[in-house]
Amino acid sequence: MNKIFGGRGLPLHLMLLPGVILVFIYAYVPMAGIVIAFEKFVPIKGVFGSKWIGLGNFRYVADMPTIAEVVRNTIFIASMKIVAGLAMPIAAALLLNEVRKTFVKKGIQTLIYLPHFLSWIILSGILLDILSPSEGIVNRILQAIGFDSVFFLGDNRWFPYVLVVSDVWKEFGFGTIVYLAAITGINPVLYEAAVMDGANHWRQVWHVTLPGIVPIVVLLATLSLGNVLNGGFEQVFNLYSPSVYKSGDILDTLIYRMGILDAQYGVATAIGLLKSVVSLVLISTSYYLAYRLANYRIF
Amino acid sequence: MNIQLSWSRRLFIVINYAFLIGLAATCLFPLIHVLAISFSSSTAATSGMVKLWPVDFTFASYEFILHKKEFIRSFEVTLLRTPLGFAVNMLLTVLCAYPLSKEQREFRLRTTYAWYFILTILFSGGLIPWYMTVKTTGLLNTIWALIIPGAVPVFNVILMLNFFRGLPKDIEESAFLDGAGHWTVLWRMYVPLSLPVIATVSLFTLVGHWNAWFDGLVLMNFPEKYPLSTYLQLMVANSSSLNFSGQSLFELIAVSQRTARAAQIFLGALPILLVYPFLQKYFVKGIVLGSVKS
Numbered sequence: 001m002n003k004i005f006g007g008r009g010l011p012l013h014l015m016l017l018p019g020v021i022l023v024f025i026y027a028y029v030p031m032a033g034i035v036i037a038f039e040k041f042v043p044i045k046g047v048f049g050s051k052w053i054g055l056g057n058f059r060y061v062a063d064m065p066t067i068a069e070v071v072r073n074t075i076f077i078a079s080m081k082i083v084a085g086l087a088m089p090i091a092a093a094l095l096l097n098e099v100r101k102t103f104v105k106k107g108i109q110t111l112i113y114l115p116h117f118l119s120w121i122i123l124s125g126i127l128l129d130i131l132s133p134s135e136g137i138v139n140r141i142l143q144a145i146g147f148d149s150v151f152f153l154g155d156n157r158w159f160p161y162v163l164v165v166s167d168v169w170k171e172f173g174f175g176t177i178v179y180l181a182a183i184t185g186i187n188p189v190l191y192e193a194a195v196m197d198g199a200n201h202w203r204q205v206w207h208v209t210l211p212g213i214v215p216i217v218v219l220l221a222t223l224s225l226g227n228v229l230n231g232g233f234e235q236v237f238n239l240y241s242p243s244v245y246k247s248g249d250i251l252d253t254l255i256y257r258m259g260i261l262d263a264q265y266g267v268a269t270a271i272g273l274l275k276s277v278v279s280l281v282l283i284s285t286s287y288y289l290a291y292r293l294a295n296y297r298i299f
Numbered sequence: 300m301n302i303q304l305s306w307s308r309r310l311f312i313v314i315n316y317a318f319l320i321g322l323a324a325t326c327l328f329p330l331i332h333v334l335a336i337s338f339s340s341s342t343a344a345t346s347g348m349v350k351l352w353p354v355d356f357t358f359a360s361y362e363f364i365l366h367k368k369e370f371i372r373s374f375e376v377t378l379l380r381t382p383l384g385f386a387v388n389m390l391l392t393v394l395c396a397y398p399l400s401k402e403q404r405e406f407r408l409r410t411t412y413a414w415y416f417i418l419t420i421l422f423s424g425g426l427i428p429w430y431m432t433v434k435t436t437g438l439l440n441t442i443w444a445l446i447i448p449g450a451v452p453v454f455n456v457i458l459m460l461n462f463f464r465g466l467p468k469d470i471e472e473s474a475f476l477d478g479a480g481h482w483t484v485l486w487r488m489y490v491p492l493s494l495p496v497i498a499t500v501s502l503f504t505l506v507g508h509w510n511a512w513f514d515g516l517v518l519m520n521f522p523e524k525y526p527l528s529t530y531l532q533l534m535v536a537n538s539s540s541l542n543f544s545g546q547s548l549f550e551l552i553a554v555s556q557r558t559a560r561a562a563q564i565f566l567g568a569l570p571i572l573l574v575y576p577f578l579q580k581y582f583v584k585g586i587v588l589g590s591v592k593s
Contacts, residue, residue: 009406009407011480011481011482012397012398012401012406012481013398013408015394015395015397015398015481015485016394016395016398016399016412018391018394019391019394019395019416019450019451019456020412020415022391022447022450022451023415023416023419023451023453025432025436026429026432026433026447026448026449026450027419027423027424028419029424029428029432030423030424030425030428030429030431030432031422031423031424031428032424032428033424033427033428033429033431033432034424034425034428036427036428036431041427043431047431092319092322095315095318095319096319098311098312098315099315099316099319104316104320107323108319108320108322108323110576110579111323111324111326111327112322112323112326113575113579114326114327114572114575115326117502117506117571117575118510118568118571119509119510119512119528119567120536121510121512121528121531121532121535121536121567122510122531122535122564122567122568124535124536125333125531125535125536125560125563125564125567126329126330126333126564127329128535128536128560129332129333129336129557129560129561129564130329130332130333135344135345135347135557137332137347137350140347169325169326173326177583177586177587178586178587181583181587201308233513234513238532238536239536255425255426256426259426259427259430260426260430260517265427268425268426268427269425269426269427269428272424272425272426272427273425275425276422276423276424276425279421279422280421280422283420283421284421298417298457299399299413299417299457299460299461
């Protein structure tokens with residue numbers, strides 16, 4: 001006992017104490033609160049006074065007419081974001097690496113990192129303006145070159161793709177940071193050797209640069225598996241409207257509407273629990289794979 | 300060496316520059332367009348004359364917004380939450396990251412503690428139980444609801460602890476030999492040596508608090524307690540109509556919903572646009588050293 005808590009270890013425990021307590025209250029107590037998912041929860045009666053209904057809420061969820069659609073939307077939107085969100089930063093990093101003028105490269109980097117730091121409130125405000133079917137600049141340009149105007153945020157054929165494109169647009173620049181660092185870390189001797197062997201520029205990219213970033217690509221691809229049920233609440237919530245629920249409603253927005261707006265606490269918690277459990281499995285698997293494939297450790 | 304570039308290589312370089320500069324422009328132009336609209340008269344904005352430069356330059360939209368007491372009030376809430384939340388977040392991040400950065404032989408329960416924190420990334424109770432917990436602890440409708448539930452940002456802790464682990468061990472060992480304790484080593488050695496990661500986490504924390512809107516929406520029952528981002532969420536993102544009541548006819552002509560919305564968007568983004576360039580050189584280094592380990 002003395003070995004653990006005494007001597008030099010004590011300050012370390014004391015440093016962690018406030019964090020441990022706060023995480024316990026605001027992360028672990030809510031985990032215990034998932035019993036609400038098995039209750040007909042009424043806030044006045046509390047967690048302990050509400051009626052236990054077993055799997056009733058889950059049966060209700062299974063019978064909801066829209067649930068299959070929402071799950072499908074979530075997986076579809078999230079998967080497209082994962083794939084495009086991997087490919088785009090890699091391509092941009094490889095192209096940026098070809099830019100030799102430092103000030104041009106710096107300038108481009110400064111601009112493409114920027115959207116990451118703006119909230120979806122700001123960006124959805126911008127998107128609502130430029131994509132507006134009547135006065136938005138995008139549709140004015142489309143009309144000027146002879147196309148019909150498109151209601152990007154109100155048309156079920158377009159909405160999921162607007163989500164994916166705008167999400168990739170927001171995050172791709174920030175995503176290049178890790179790849180650019182990996183490219184910088186490649187030993188220059190490898191390029192010299194390739195030149196000796198007569199490799200032209202394309203061959204150098206193909207045989208030196210790409211293999212150099214494969215480990216980090218594998219790592220990030222594996223870790224992103226955990227996001228298959230994350231459609232992006234902040235984005236969808238600020239861009240969608242009832243007319244695009246059919247193509248754009250995701251699990252998190254459904255949970256919000258049922259739980260906070262409709263006060264169906266038990267049902268909302270049940271959906272949340274299902275999502276959390278599946279996510280737990282996915283994230284654990286992805287971390288395990290990342291550990292096996294890329295020898296990755298979180299800490 | 301005199302290497303003559305082949306024409307195909309030159310062509311590639313030109314196309315590459317054009318493509319990347321175009322890509323960077325897509326990140327900038329929407330902002331400039333909205334800025335231009337916010338400084339334009341309502342008639343010019345509605346008729347679609349505004350591209351990247353204001354037409355019929357006017358401050359009317361900004362005057363309208365800055366005289367709205369809801370805007371000012373929510374701005375004050377954000378002005379309170381951001382420094383307060385920043386202080387709490389940074390203190391707890393440093394305090395948690397230091398012990399967790401120790402080797403297991405030095406701090407036996409390190410791995411247990413680390414998993415205690417990481418488990419909260421892997422699994423959560425979900426929205427409703429979280430809301431009920433915040434409610435039960437009596438934070439609803441107080442400024443602390445925006446600060447205490449998110450007081451320990453686990454991702455930032457991981458970023459910082461990974462950076463701490465890369466610091467040379469011999470200086471701290473000699474400090475321990477000289478009789479220094481962990482507190483001294485943390486504040487006198489780790490913190491001064493970790494400027495890149497502290498700048499990075501500072502940026503994330505400041506931006507996070509400035510941008511946070513969901514907690515305000517859910518945890519505050521009265522609109523007058525909303526932080527700026529929550530207020531903007533209702534005004535800008537939901538495309539709900541502005542409250543024009545009590546405004547003179549003159550202002551109604553000068554300010555349209557569209558120009559007012561543009562002005563609010565720009566005001567909401569302005570602090571980030573101001574802070575970001577100064578911290579940029581740090582965050583690239585901080586992210587790379589904190590997340591990618593050799």
